[in-house]
Structure formats: structure tokens, C-alpha cells
Amino acid sequence: MTAHPRPQHRAGFTLIEILVVLAIIAVLAGLLLAAVQRVRGAGVDALCRHDISSMTTSLGSVREELNLKYIPSKLVLREDNNYNPANPEHAKTLALLQTMFGRRLALTPYNGSPGTGFDWNNDNVIETVDLVLEGEQCLVFFLGGIPVVPTAQTAGCLGFAKDPTTPAPRYQQQWAASPSTTVGAYGPYFDFKPDRLVRNTTNTVLPQNANDTFYPYAAYKRGYGFYAYYDPYNMKRPYVYFSSKKGSDYTPDCPSITEGAYQVRPYVDLSGQFINPNGFQIFSAGRDGKFFETSPPPAEVSTYWIWNPTAGSSGLGTKDNMANFSGRILGSPQL
Ligand SMILES: [Ca+2]
Numbered sequence: 001m002t003a004h005p006r007p008q009h010r011a012g013f014t015l016i017e018i019l020v021v022l023a024i025i026a027v028l029a030g031l032l033l034a035a036v037q038r039v040r041g042a043g044v045d046a047l048c049r050h051d052i053s054s055m056t057t058s059l060g061s062v063r064e065e066l067n068l069k070y071i072p073s074k075l076v077l078r079e080d081n082n083y084n085p086a087n088p089e090h091a092k093t094l095a096l097l098q099t100m101f102g103r104r105l106a107l108t109p110y111n112g113s114p115g116t117g118f119d120w121n122n123d124n125v126i127e128t129v130d131l132v133l134e135g136e137q138c139l140v141f142f143l144g145g146i147p148v149v150p151t152a153q154t155a156g157c158l159g160f161a162k163d164p165t166t167p168a169p170r171y172q173q174q175w176a177a178s179p180s181t182t183v184g185a186y187g188p189y190f191d192f193k194p195d196r197l198v199r200n201t202t203n204t205v206l207p208q209n210a211n212d213t214f215y216p217y218a219a220y221k222r223g224y225g226f227y228a229y230y231d232p233y234n235m236k237r238p239y240v241y242f243s244s245k246k247g248s249d250y251t252p253d254c255p256s257i258t259e260g261a262y263q264v265r266p267y268v269d270l271s272g273q274f275i276n277p278n279g280f281q282i283f284s285a286g287r288d289g290k291f292f293e294t295s296p297p298p299a300e301v302s303t304y305w306i307w308n309p310t311a312g313s314s315g316l317g318t319k320d321n322m323a324n325f326s327g328r329i330l331g332s333p334q335l
């Protein structure tokens, strides 16, 4: 009986086989990574959509509780209560404050001593120039109220005070003295995530400028001490807010937020009509952190920019932007 020769076994895989296996693994890993990124991106999109939807609902609560016809996207506050009725921006703000807080609102002019003036930005200083809030700051101000003191470790909002004569903390830390009576009657109406609230610390007095179509009336500070709320895409951009002032028009109160040298404006449709003409627009620049599709944007963007979510075309806005007037990412197909 002869023994069969043992079949010869190779010592290992050939180089080709190893390369093939490696290539397959690489393809599978790539597919998995893409899937994970898709899911993660969709998760942030959902968070953004949820933010916008919640803020929209909360603005309704603010309007109802504070008796407002609309929530403006520009506000001119005087901490020293030195409003000039001949200044239309002052007159509008004054009327709004009196609607919000009633006739008991104590607009005693600031006389340099504690107890007079309102410290709207809560920095323990009574400003004697106009504080002009942009749309994105109005959004946080009306939903959140008074910003927390700048020395606090976490950002946040305190709502408006219970006492209608003193909706903002008076000079000299009245919040801290009796928080139980000053905090909480009105708002906060929205649960802001502290790490996405960004306070404007630019304490610059801008001069009166008759050519400034945005605000020609007096020396002012733009948004000093107030917060904007950034979308969840890596702190690239704040949510912008435009109020139509209940249908009268968007443009006079358009905030001055810019992308590069270009002003970000409310959305219009393909026929040039404002979307949400009787309400407001809140939108996010989306994943790419850009409001415009091209850089620099086309010439017409200096007037208005367009992404028509219904037509799904003609994008001057970018297709990943999110808005309160569409339940989807603006570039996604209709269902
Ligand atoms: Ca102040």
C-alpha cells in the first residue's frame, strides 16, 4: 500500500488575493462611512428643522401673551428712556413697549442715579445712545427676554420681569437683589442651547449718518450686549429673522446681516413676491454655512435672492437652506 502524497498547501495568500480583499474592505468601509455621514447629517438637519419649528410656535406664544400684532425684526431701545416721539423708530419702539407692558411702564428718564433707566442688555450700565437690535437679535430678545449678565459662565435669557413698571432690570443689579419678583412672568419662551447663543460684545458707538438707510437718526450701537442664536451646523451662521410687519412689507425693517459684502434678504418666489407675506421668515444657512449659492452672488442678489422650494429651481439661495416656510430642506424634491 502506497501512501498518497499529501497535497501541497500554499503557505499563504497571493499578493493579488490580499489586494482584492483589501479593495473590498475599502469599498465596504467607504459605503459605511457615507451612510454614517448621511445619517449624522440628517440628524443635524432634523435638529435645525426642529429649532425653526419650535421658534415659530413660540413666537405665537410671545405675540399672544404680550399682545403684539407682530414681532418686529428691528428694535431701537433707549436704556435712559430718552425716546424722541419725532423719531419714527423711537415712536414705534415706544408704542411696542407700552403694548407689551401696559400703561404702568415707568419710562422715567435716566438721571444718573440708580433706579432710573432700564438696563435692557443687562451689563449694569445705562447706555445713553440708541441700542439697535437686528433681526437675529430680536428673535432671541423676544423669545428669551433679558440676556444673562455677561460675567455668568453660561449664556442664557431671563425673560421679562413680573413688575410691568420694570420689565428690564433697573440699573444696579435689581435682578440679583430680588429675582423672585423680577424674573419669569414673561418667558423665556424658548429653550436656547447656551453654547449656541452668541452675544454681541462690539461696544462701538456709530455716528449719525443721514445716508444710512438702515438707521439715519442718531448715534447708536448695533446689537451691543444682545444675543443671536446659531444653527446647529458647527456655529457657522445665526438663524436670521425677518418680520413682514403683518403684511405691510419686509424691507424697511430688514436686518443688516451680510454674507461677505452682500446683504442677506428675505426670500422671494420666482415672480418676485415675498414668501410668507403676512408673517415672518426664519431661516438657516444650512450645512454649507452659506446663504447664497455662488460666491460672490449674482448681481440681482444685492436686491433679493431666490430659491423657490416649490419649483425646486432657480437657486440663488443655496439648496440646503432651511426655513419656516418649508417643512423640508429647501432644495429637496416635493413629496
Ligand atoms: Ca446696559
Ligand SMILES: [Ca+2]
Pocket (backbone or CB within 6 Å): 284, 285, 286, 287, 288, 289, 290, 291, 292, 318, 319, 320, 321
Ligand atoms: Ca446654504
